[in-house]
Amino acid sequence: MLIKIRKGWDLSERDVTSESHYLKRRDLLKAMGIGGLIAGSGGILAARPAYAATDDPSGHLYPVPRNEAFVGGRAMTPEEISTTYNNFYEFGSHKSISKAAQALKVRPWTVKIDGMVEKEMEIDIDDLLGQMHLEERVYRHRCVEAWSMVVPWSGFALKELVKLANPTSKAKYLVMQTFEDKSVASGQKQFWYPWPYTEALTLDEATNDLAFMVTGMYGKPVPKQNGAPLRLAVPWKYGFKQVKSIVRFSFTDTRPKTFWEELNSKEYGFWANVNPGVPHPRWRQDTERDIGTGRRIPTQMFNGYGEAVAHLYKDIAKSERLYM
Ligand SMILES: Nc1nc2c(c(=O)[nH]1)N[C@H]1C(S)=C(S)[C@@H](COP(=O)(O)O)O[C@H]1N2
Numbered sequence: 001m002l003i004k005i006r007k008g009w010d011l012s013e014r015d016v017t018s019e020s021h022y023l024k025r026r027d028l029l030k031a032m033g034i035g036g037l038i039a040g041s042g043g044i045l046a047a048r049p050a051y052a053a054t055d056d057p058s059g060h061l062y063p064v065p066r067n068e069a070f071v072g073g074r075a076m077t078p079e080e081i082s083t084t085y086n087n088f089y090e091f092g093s094h095k096s097i098s099k100a101a102q103a104l105k106v107r108p109w110t111v112k113i114d115g116m117v118e119k120e121m122e123i124d125i126d127d128l129l130g131q132m133h134l135e136e137r138v139y140r141h142r143c144v145e146a147w148s149m150v151v152p153w154s155g156f157a158l159k160e161l162v163k164l165a166n167p168t169s170k171a172k173y174l175v176m177q178t179f180e181d182k183s184v185a186s187g188q189k190q191f192w193y194p195w196p197y198t199e200a201l202t203l204d205e206a207t208n209d210l211a212f213m214v215t216g217m218y219g220k221p222v223p224k225q226n227g228a229p230l231r232l233a234v235p236w237k238y239g240f241k242q243v244k245s246i247v248r249f250s251f252t253d254t255r256p257k258t259f260w261e262e263l264n265s266k267e268y269g270f271w272a273n274v275n276p277g278v279p280h281p282r283w284r285q286d287t288e289r290d291i292g293t294g295r296r297i298p299t300q301m302f303n304g305y306g307e308a309v310a311h312l313y314k315d316i317a318k319s320e321r322l323y324m
């Protein structure tokens with residue numbers, strides 16, 4: 001399926017920085033003695049290490065071929081920025097958690113598939129990676145805090161995992177949960193949060209072509225701070241749906257309360273589709289700040305992916321607003 005959304009303010013494809021092109025530019029900047037400054041970032045975000053995991057044996061799988069049907073539509077965000085400006089409350093309720101997240105052990109890593117499935121199972125992450133068709137997709141990523149980035153994710157279509165799980169005809173939702181371990185994730189000592197981080201999609205959403213399980217980023221295994229070894233990408237929804245470091249997939253017929261919805265159901269809803277017309281109490285949503293360039297750009301309905309997903313919501317009652 002071709003998903004190419006062009007708007008007047010979109011950059012043309014040749015402006016999109018490819019990783020190799022980007023690396024060359026970085027070398028050039030280094031040679032010029034300004035390697036620490038990323039042009040256009042406003043100078044606040046100096047280059048810092050991306051913290052490649054040493055306990056991740058999946059490096060040989062990458063890079064994987066890019067699926068050109070999924071294009072970012074604007075310049076990719078430099079790796080140094082997208083791997084050091086994170087939300088991962090398990091490691092702290094601020095953006096600079098990339099160092100703390102290195103405490104996470106990503107092997108051994110077992111994924112549990114349970115609930116309304118023909119047969120419950122536990123599968124080792126490396127077995128799972130071996131069974132799935134890995135590809136790269138460039139996706140826009142939009143946080144409800146009104147910042148965004150463009151990322152080359154690697155991984156596989158979530159519908160492949162749904163097929164492997166073989167849900168029964170009763171199943172309506174797929175619930176995904178993050179690991180729970182206070183000894184590595186000090187944020188989980190904060191008892192007022194409803195750990196483990198839980199998110200869910202309807203099965204129609206989970207089997208949509210756009211729903212993607214991330215296992216890599218920038219042609220390498222996904223770093224811990226970005227949700228190693230397995231994380232969700234549903235780019236038409238706000239970032240808080242994109243649950244990280246998943247250990248469990250449960251199929252159910254009842255809609256669960258998700259992490260942010262449970263914390264504050266007036267501000268965060270189940271659907272969480274990007275909608276420039278519905279302001280959040282703290283962030284208006286009509287524009288967003290691209291963290292790679294520092295530029296403010298218009299926000300698009302469904303983050304620009306409406307062609308692929310708008311039909312999923314045509315029968316949802318207006319009282320169930322797309323955002324809320
Ligand atoms: N387990 C877990 N997953 C999470 C979060 C979190 O705090 N914990 N934060 C979410 C939010 S709000 C966003 S914007 C994205 C951020 O992903 P990134 O750090 O790769 O940009 O992760 C999402 N997934």
Ligand SMILES: [Mo]
Pocket residue numbers: 087142143144145238239240
């Ligand atoms: Mo977010």
